[in-house]
Amino acid sequence: MNMKIHSPEGELLEEAVQLSSTTPLLSGGKIGVLDNGKPNANLLLTKVAEVLAERIDATVSLVTGKGERANAATACNPQVVGMLAEEVQLVLTGSAD
Amino acid sequence: MANEPLFLNLDDEDPESIYQLFESRGWGDGLPLIAPTMERVDEALSHVQASPEEVLTVLPPRGGSATYRDVAVNSVLAGCKPEYFPVVVTAVKALGEQKINLRGVNTTTHPVAPLLVIHGRAVEEIGFNAGLGTFGPGNRANATVGRAIRLILLHIAGAIPGPGDASTQGQPSKYTYCIAENQEESPWESYPESLGVDSGSALTVHCGENPHNFHDMESKNIERILDKAASSMTTFGVNNACISGGEWFVILCPEHAATAFNQGWGRKDVSEYLFEKARMPAGEFRKQFELLAWADWMKSLSDREMVPMTQDVENIKVIVSGGAGKHSCVVPSWGMTRSVTLPIEI
Numbered sequence: 173m174n175m176k177i178h179s180p181e182g183e184l185l186e187e188a189v190q191l192s193s194t195t196p197l198l199s200g201g202k203i204g205v206l207d208n209g210k211p212n213a214n215l216l217l218t219k220v221a222e223v224l225a226e227r228i229d230a231t232v233s234l235v236t237g238k239g240e241r242a243n244a245a246t247a248c249n250p251q252v253v254g255m256l257a258e259e260v261q262l263v264l265t266g267s268a269d
Numbered sequence: 270m271a272n273e274p275l276f277l278n279l280d281d282e283d284p285e286s287i288y289q290l291f292e293s294r295g296w297g298d299g300l301p302l303i304a305p306t307m308e309r310v311d312e313a314l315s316h317v318q319a320s321p322e323e324v325l326t327v328l329p330p331r332g333g334s335a336t337y338r339d340v341a342v343n344s345v346l347a348g349c350k351p352e353y354f355p356v357v358v359t360a361v362k363a364l365g366e367q368k369i370n371l372r373g374v375n376t377t378t379h380p381v382a383p384l385l386v387i388h389g390r391a392v393e394e395i396g397f398n399a400g401l402g403t404f405g406p407g408n409r410a411n412a413t414v415g416r417a418i419r420l421i422l423l424h425i426a427g428a429i430p431g432p433g434d435a436s437t438q439g440q441p442s443k444y445t446y447c448i449a450e451n452q453e454e455s456p457w458e459s460y461p462e463s464l465g466v467d468s469g470s471a472l473t474v475h476c477g478e479n480p481h482n483f484h485d486m487e488s489k490n491i492e493r494i495l496d497k498a499a500s501s502m503t504t505f506g507v508n509n510a511c512i513s514g515g516e517w518f519v520i521l522c523p524e525h526a527a528t529a530f531n532q533g534w535g536r537k538d539v540s541e542y543l544f545e546k547a548r549m550p551a552g553e554f555r556k557q558f559e560l561l562a563w564a565d566w567m568k569s570l571s572d573r574e575m576v577p578m579t580q581d582v583e584n585i586k587v588i589v590s591g592g593a594g595k596h597s598c599v600v601p602s603w604g605m606t607r608s609v610t611l612p613i614e615i
Contacts, residue, residue, distance in 0.1 A: 175282060178305040179275040180296060180346060182339035182425040184332055185324065211560060243512075243562055245373035245605040 204234040204260035206252070209244035217264045224264075234259050274321075274338055279304060295429065297346075298419055298444060305345040313341040313354040317614075325358065326365025329372035331427025335361055339425055340417075347417035352395055352615075353410055356472060357417045359613045360385050363474040364418070368607040374476045375428035379508055380440035381603035383422075384475045384518070385415060385447040386588060388461050391470035391613050392449045399449035401592030404480060415445030442479050448590050454523035455589035456530030461610050463536060468612030475518050475586070475608040478507065480598035491529040494597075495542050501599050502547040502578045505557045512562040512604035513580035519543065520598050522591040536587035544582040548575035562604075 203221050207214035214235065221232045234256065239249025256263050279286050287304045291297040303309070314321050314337060321338035328335050337358065344357045364371050364383060374381050387397045398408035405411055427433040436443070452459050461471035483497040498519060509515030519539065521529070529539055552572025554561060561568070564580035579585060586608065591597070602608075 173281055175279045175304065175306060176276045177279055177287065178307070178310055178338070178342040179277055180305065180339070180342050180420065180424040181275075182328075182333040182335055185327055185334040243605065245370065245377060 198262060199229050201228075201230045201261040202233040202259060203230050204236070204256045204263045205232065206248065206256060206263050206265035207235070207237045208266040209238060209242065210266060213266050217266065221264050230262075296424060298416065298423060300416075300444070302346045303348050305342040309345045309351075310338065310341045312351040313344050313349070314338065316351055316354045317358055325361050328361075328364065328422070328426035330376050330433050331425070333425035333427060335365075335421065335425050340421060343420040343424060344413075344417045347420050348409070348413040349417050350409070350413075353414050353417075355615045356387065356391060356395065356414050356613055357421075359472045359611050360414070360418050360474060361421060363472065363609040363611050364422075366609045369474065369476060369609055370606045371426070373605055374603060375422060375426055375433060376435055377603065378435045378437045379603050380436045380438055380443070380478060381476050381606070382440060382442040382446045382479075383418060384442070384477055384600060385418065386460070386473040386475070386518075386590070387414075387447070387449040387470075387613075388459050388472065388610075389450075389452070389468065389470040389613075391472075391615055392452070394470075394615065397447075397449035399451040399453070399590055401594075403448040403451070403590050403592070405445070411447045411449070412445050415447030418447075419444060440479050448520070450588050451523055451590050451592075454526075456526055457536050457589070460586070460588050461612075464610055466610050466612060470613040470615055471610055472613050473588075473608055473610040475516065475600065475602065476606040477516075477518065477600040477602045480520065480600050482596055482598045484596045485525070486595045489528070491525070491532050491534055491539075492542065494525050494528060495539065496546060498597065498599055499543055499547040502543065502601070503549050505554075507601040508604035509578055509601045510554065511558045511560065513564050513567055514562070514584070515579055515604040516584045516586060516602040516606075516608055517543070517579060518600040518602075518608070519585060519587045520590050520600065521587060522595060522597045523589055524593070524595050525597050526589045539587045540582050540585040543585050544577050544579070547578045549578075550574070551576045 205217045205221050225232050239252040319337050324334045324336050392399050397410045422428040481501045483501045485494040485497050488494050551570040551574050
């Protein structure tokens, strides 16, 4: 006998996050690194940023952590987000804990 | 408000059919499921005074809205009796509190799972096992309420191993993790009362590791027993070793608790003893970790000074649970989460 059951998922109330449009031209631009707090993340991300900067003639102008009392499992301090938005055109970071 | 409920069609009532349907969609916890028919879901919903479409909270990382109906659907799937539903609802409310840090709990590489502890009248009225074998197996309420929470985290929160849960190895308590406070055999006031939560029934959520057992069959003084607890706590392997804000739940069996009480100890005395006893030299921590998320006062200690396994004695919580026999346990937290205790409305 055919039967109906409920879906278990629940709806998404938050709109899906869309990626921002790609920066058209980074040549001569500034790259930032946001250390997500995991061991050696800053080393890896800074190295990648340096390689990228060299390839496109940009500069790595800001390397920062998430801010005071933040760690790998917590959100970035809003002041740090604001500082990055103001100073650089591209940010490299890690998204995982 | 959410839209109308979404239904799925099942070809027949064979349990294998729902198993296969859920497997094909990447749902479920790998165990057999009870079909969430309209009748079963409505029966669960009849145990709360709320609109089925009311959103309890939004659960990360997926950002799924947990309506009463969605929570009821997962309770049915887990095998909960309808009368368990208010307990599941309370647990979801607790998980929605900011200090739980559910995004971190669900997505971390650490094997953390929410431990539910049921307190008060609900234990007897609903039929939770607070005694022998409280962590399981064998009791439907403990097993299915804990499982309902995991299914809610999988389906609504999207904490699916891989895309939504990065836990390196997982842990068995990610299937179900629910115990009850044994108030009948506890020498002390209930845990919620000790926090000032005044309610006939309550629930605590503590996001932690699997239990770390300690036993002491022979000691007649509580210090010697708690030295074993301190031994279980003083390990570099837990997140709480490098994150000083972490909590420790010390689940004492009734016989160990009685030994403490007979010496005139309250639960605060137990916490204070462990705060002083569960320590290691600061220099040893510094040898083990480059990154120590410590309180400022701990950072200033010299290498030879002894560091407690948490920065504040209040982070050591004591609950009585289990039955006869002299085994107790500690449950270290994930580190960046705080426990929540809420009243249950039944």
